[in-house]
Amino acid sequence: MSxxxxxxxxxxxxxxxxxxxxxxxxxxLGEMYRELATEGVMVPNGFAITAEAYRYMLDQxxxxxxxxxxxxxxxxxxxxxxxxxxxxxxxxxxxxPLPADxxxxxxxxFGQLQQQYQDDLTVAVRSSATAEDLPTASFAGQxxxxxxxxxxxxxxxxxxxxxxxxxxxxxIHYRLDQGFDHFKIGLSIGVMKMVRSDLAASGVMxxxxxxxxxSDAVFITGAYGLGENVVQGAVDPDEFYVHKPTFAQGYxxxxxxxxGAKKIKMIYSDGRTREPIxxxxxxxxxxxxxxxxxxEVLRLADYALKIERHYGRPMDMEWAKDGLDGKxxxxxxxxxxxxxxxxxxxxxxxxxxxxGDAIVKGHAVGSKIAVGQARVIDNVAKLGSFKPGEVxxxxxxxxxxxxxxxxxxxxxxxxxxxxxxxxIIARELGVPAVIGCENATAAIASGSxxxxxxxxxDVGKVYAGRLEFDVTQTDLSQLQRPKTKIMLNLGNPELxxxxxxxxxxxxxxxxxxxxxxxxxxxxxxxxIHPEKVADAGELEQLKQLTExxxxxxxxxxxxxxxxVGTIAAAFYPKPVVVRMSDFKTNEYATLLGGRWFERDEANxxxxxxxxxxxxxxxxxxxxxxxxxxxxxxxxxxxxxxVVLMIPFCRRIDEAERVLAYMxxxxxxxxxxxxxxxxxxxxxxxxxxxxxxxxxxxGFSIGSNDLTQLTLGVDRDSEIVANDFDERDAxxxxxxxxxxxxxxxxxxHSGLCGQAPSDYPEMAEYLxxxxxxxxxxxxxxxxxxxxRLLDLERRLRR
Numbered sequence: 001m002s003x004x005x006x007x008x009x010x011x012x013x014x015x016x017x018x019x020x021x022x023x024x025x026x027x028x029l030g031e032m033y034r035e036l037a038t039e040g041v042m043v044p045n046g047f048a049i050t051a052e053a054y055r056y057m058l059d060q061x062x063x064x065x066x067x068x069x070x071x072x073x074x075x076x077x078x079x080x081x082x083x084x085x086x087x088x089x090x091x092x093x094x095x096x097p098l099p100a101d102x103x104x105x106x107x108x109x110f111g112q113l114q115q116q117y118q119d120d121l122t123v124a125v126r127s128s129a130t131a132e133d134l135p136t137a138s139f140a141g142q143x144x145x146x147x148x149x150x151x152x153x154x155x156x157x158x159x160x161x162x163x164x165x166x167x168x169x170x171x172i173h174y175r176l177d178q179g180f181d182h183f184k185i186g187l188s189i190g191v192m193k194m195v196r197s198d199l200a201a202s203g204v205m206x207x208x209x210x211x212x213x214x215s216d217a218v219f220i221t222g223a224y225g226l227g228e229n230v231v232q233g234a235v236d237p238d239e240f241y242v243h244k245p246t247f248a249q250g251y252x253x254x255x256x257x258x259x260g261a262k263k264i265k266m267i268y269s270d271g272r273t274r275e276p277i278x279x280x281x282x283x284x285x286x287x288x289x290x291x292x293x294x295x296e297v298l299r300l301a302d303y304a305l306k307i308e309r310h311y312g313r314p315m316d317m318e319w320a321k322d323g324l325d326g327k328x329x330x331x332x333x334x335x336x337x338x339x340x341x342x343x344x345x346x347x348x349x350x351x352x353x354x355x356g357d358a359i360v361k362g363h364a365v366g367s368k369i370a371v372g373q374a375r376v377i378d379n380v381a382k383l384g385s386f387k388p389g390e391v392x393x394x395x396x397x398x399x400x401x402x403x404x405x406x407x408x409x410x411x412x413x414x415x416x417x418x419x420x421x422x423x424i425i426a427r428e429l430g431v432p433a434v435i436g437c438e439n440a441t442a443a444i445a446s447g448s449x450x451x452x453x454x455x456x457x458d459v460g461k462v463y464a465g466r467l468e469f470d471v472t473q474t475d476l477s478q479l480q481r482p483k484t485k486i487m488l489n490l491g492n493p494e495l496x497x498x499x500x501x502x503x504x505x506x507x508x509x510x511x512x513x514x515x516x517x518x519x520x521x522x523x524x525x526x527x528i529h530p531e532k533v534a535d536a537g538e539l540e541q542l543k544q545l546t547e548x549x550x551x552x553x554x555x556x557x558x559x560x561x562x563x564v565g566t567i568a569a570a571f572y573p574k575p576v577v578v579r580m581s582d583f584k585t586n587e588y589a590t591l592l593g594g595r596w597f598e599r600d601e602a603n604x605x606x607x608x609x610x611x612x613x614x615x616x617x618x619x620x621x622x623x624x625x626x627x628x629x630x631x632x633x634x635x636x637x638x639x640x641x642v643v644l645m646i647p648f649c650r651r652i653d654e655a656e657r658v659l660a661y662m663x664x665x666x667x668x669x670x671x672x673x674x675x676x677x678x679x680x681x682x683x684x685x686x687x688x689x690x691x692x693x694x695x696x697x698g699f700s701i702g703s704n705d706l707t708q709l710t711l712g713v714d715r716d717s718e719i720v721a722n723d724f725d726e727r728d729a730x731x732x733x734x735x736x737x738x739x740x741x742x743x744x745x746x747x748h749s750g751l752c753g754q755a756p757s758d759y760p761e762m763a764e765y766l767x768x769x770x771x772x773x774x775x776x777x778x779x780x781x782x783x784x785x786x787r788l789l790d791l792e793r794r795l796r797r
Contacts, residue, residue, distance in 0.1 A: 006105075007052060007053035008050070008109045009026075009047060013030065014034070015030060021188070022048040023051065023127075023128030023129050023188040026190045027128075029332070033045065040302070042327055042330065044193040044195055045113065046193060047113065047192075048191075051186025051187060055186055061096035066092055067093075070085045085172075093160075094161065096163075110152055110191065113191070124145065125149050126162075126191075127189060129186070143162065143187065144168070147277050148276035165187075170401075173402060195320040197225065199322075200321035200323035202227035203221045203222030204220075204221050205218060205300055206314065206336055207317075208336060209241070212367070216243060216569065216572065217497070220297060220301070222240075223417075226267070228266055228277075229264060229266050231421060233417065236416065238259055238291050240257050241566070241569075242254060242297065242301035244305060250638075253638070255637060256563075263287065265279065296321065296328060300328060307330070316333070317332060317334075319331065348472070349474075350368050350453075350454075350471050351469060351779065352455065353467070355467075358462060360439060362412070363458065364432075364453075365411075365427060366433065369454065370391070370431070371409070371449070371451050372390050372409035373389075373390050373391065373449055374391045374448050374450050375393060380401070386404045387407075388407035393412045394440075395414045395441055396414065396420070397425070398421060405425055406429055410432045411434075412437060412444065413433070413440060450463065453467075455469075456495075482767075484772070484792070485505035486504055486785050487577075487752075488508065489508065489775050491511035491515065493562075493564075493566035496566050497566075500570040506574030506576055507775070508773055510568075513581060513582060519560075520591075522545055522593055523591040523593045524621070525622050526538075526542060526591075527553055527555065528625070530593070533593045558629075561636075564630065572639060572641050577644075577645050578630065578643065579647050580623070580626055584604035584605060585599060585607055585609070586604045610647040611649035611654050611655065614646075623661070631665070645676070646679065647679040647681070649679065649682075651684065655678065659695060662676070678692055679702045680692075680701045682709055683709055683734065686737050689738060693746075697747060698747050699741075699742045701751040701752070702752060702753050703726045707731045707755075710730050711730065726759065740769075750772055756774045767788055
């Protein structure tokens with residue numbers, strides 16, 4: 001490198017080994033620009049002003065003694081004094097003139113970049129500290145970035161402001177917390193072509209799930225406009241998941257998507273103000289649409305996999321779509337610093353012991369529960385009133401809030417998504433946070449006692465008062481696996497990634513009903529035949545639910561496929577047994593529009609349910625939608641580990657008709673490895689098990705219904721509730737006969753009812769009769785596993 005360019009390095013000249021020279025951000029951009037362009041990963045070109053330039057500028061200004069005097073004895077806990085010293089340090093650095101030769105090198109490089117892009121070039125001026133983006137400390141948001149910088153003089157001024165931002169309050173505090181020496185860290189500046197995402201969209205993505213640490217998914221967030229709103233948490237973004245193993249096999253499908261509010265977008269200013277960027281409201285049309293198409297989600301997932309593979313670790317990336325050329329660019333990539341740094345194999349589980357009505361709900365960050373007094377902070381000037389151990393409630397947070405966030409029991413914000421600043425810092429600190437509640441600062445009274453729960457899935461909740469909860473820690477490293485397979489009962493897709501870390505052999509019962517109730521909410525026949533819904537209010541709700549979908553039926557298929565697909569992906573490649581819908585008529589009637597398609601039954605428990613519905617004219621079209629969703633999960637998502645199961649199948653000819661209809665709908669048993677089980681929950685299933693075994697690949701014993709029908713007890717009736725007991729000798733005999741019959745016919749046998757979860761002796765009985773698997777509620781898996789291991793050891797003696 002010539003002396004003339006000693007303070008400039010183009011991205012094409014940099015590798016990841018240049019962190020001491022240009023910081024983590026610039027070194028990574030250079031590494032990707034050099035090494036991944038041939039693989040199709042697009043990075044806008046630019047150059048780095050080295051950390052040597054920063055030191056050279058301060059050397060020439062003789063600034064070091066003054067900075068030492070300000071910072072050598074700074075106390076991180078004296079917030080007011082720290083802020084005063086930080087301001088003086090920034091003023092000192094900003095006042096230091098850029099040496100003439102350094103100015104010229106910056107302007108020359110900027111001129112070359114202008115020639116390359118041959119347009120009215122604007123650039124992003126981004127800080128890159130030499131201790132930034134390390135695998136163990138992100139330094140997220142500690143220094144400043146300046147966007148849409150136009151012209152040489154504006155660039156020089158932005159560079160000086162960038163250098164000065166090494167001494168923001170938050171950066172000084174963060175370095176003290178992390179044990180970094182202020183004077184051993186230098187600041188490099190990245191100057192890169194501004195991607196015109198102000199005309200399109202941008203966001204953040206991770207090559208793992210940020211909340212659970214589940215490593216087989218790419219998690220992508222995005223919103224309209226420049227990416228600062230997503231990073232800062234000023235907007236609730238769209239979210240997307242892509243399953244990495246099946247993507248690698250060539251299946252191109254979005255696993256799951258969630259529409260964010262996206263109420264504002266950051267765009268270039270119109271020139272009437274000094275600020276180069278501004279926020280404007282998005283249109284109703286923009287809010288109702290995803291900010292990028294599925295094909296673009298998949299392109300970003302491809303980028304993420306290539307970047308992760310290149311670096312050999314989970315990565316945190318920022319992306320931007322250029323509204324002029326329509327291309328997707330990576331504008332930052334750094335190591336993910338929270339989930340990937342967890343060591344050991346200790347499972348920590350939080351569980352509420354009480355219930356209550358949530359004051360507010362939002363995105364759950366982490367999986368913990370915390371209790372504390374709420375402190376509503378509506379502007380930064382009030383941060384001094386916050387006391388350690390309180391629950392911080394705010395509209396949103398910025399890096400300046402980190403000293404307070406560090407002492408909070410929990411964090412609750414109105415705005416933001418799961419990749420915003422508040423979420424990243426909360427994860428790093430191990431503090432539960434509920435992000436994007438919209439009305440938290442209004443709904444939560446300052447000084448009130450609240451319970452913040454992130455242990456109930458993707459939705460975080462804030463409850464009034466103190467709710468009791470349990471915390472259990474289990475060392476899984478020494479836990480052996482029993483011969484009898486232990487599977488899970490699961491309906492909520494939001495819990496799937498977290499529950500996948502339990503020791504398990506797959507999912508023995510994935511309940512479709514939960515997904516339909518929570519994510520679809522509408523009766524499938526009401527979506528197919530809205531003309532039969534004779535209520536204007538219900539019709540309007542159906543219209544709002546399905547807005548943005550080509551057909552109402554597609555809404556049902558996509559939502560159901562995403563819910564089941566998420567569960568299947570979480571446990572892939574282990575089997576996930578999905579039970580087709582098993583609502584009773586009274587339950588179907590409560591779905592939106594359902595009352596127009598369901599009849600009153602005296603005893604729905606033994607009425608029009610399960611297999612009898614699937615081929616009946618009153619529901620066959622609805623069942624076809626269920627099958628279309630399962631076909632999509634297996635064929636488009638590539639989740640061939642899904643096993644389908646038919647519930648409440650009374651007779652052989654009914655089974656034959658259902659299987660024939662499923663084959664007609666593209667789900668033929670045996671094709672492409674498709675297995676179909678049947679619930680063994682009616683005495684006739686046990687009596688004719690040899691005949692049923694000719695039609696199905698396995699039996700899942702539903703102990704609840706089998707007990708009901710063996711003992712003649714309506715399990716919905718309170719008056720005879722005491723007679724309902726799965727441990728009855730007759731019920732146990734039916735279960736034994738079912739297990740023996742399955743074994744005799746070379747078919748799988750499992751049990752997915754409540755019995756082994758509720759009664760330890762039933763779990764032991766199942767082992768003794770040689771059942772292949774039992775499916776348990778997640779909260780009983782660990783203790784039941786240990787109990788079965790003890791039993792198997794005793795039986796071997």
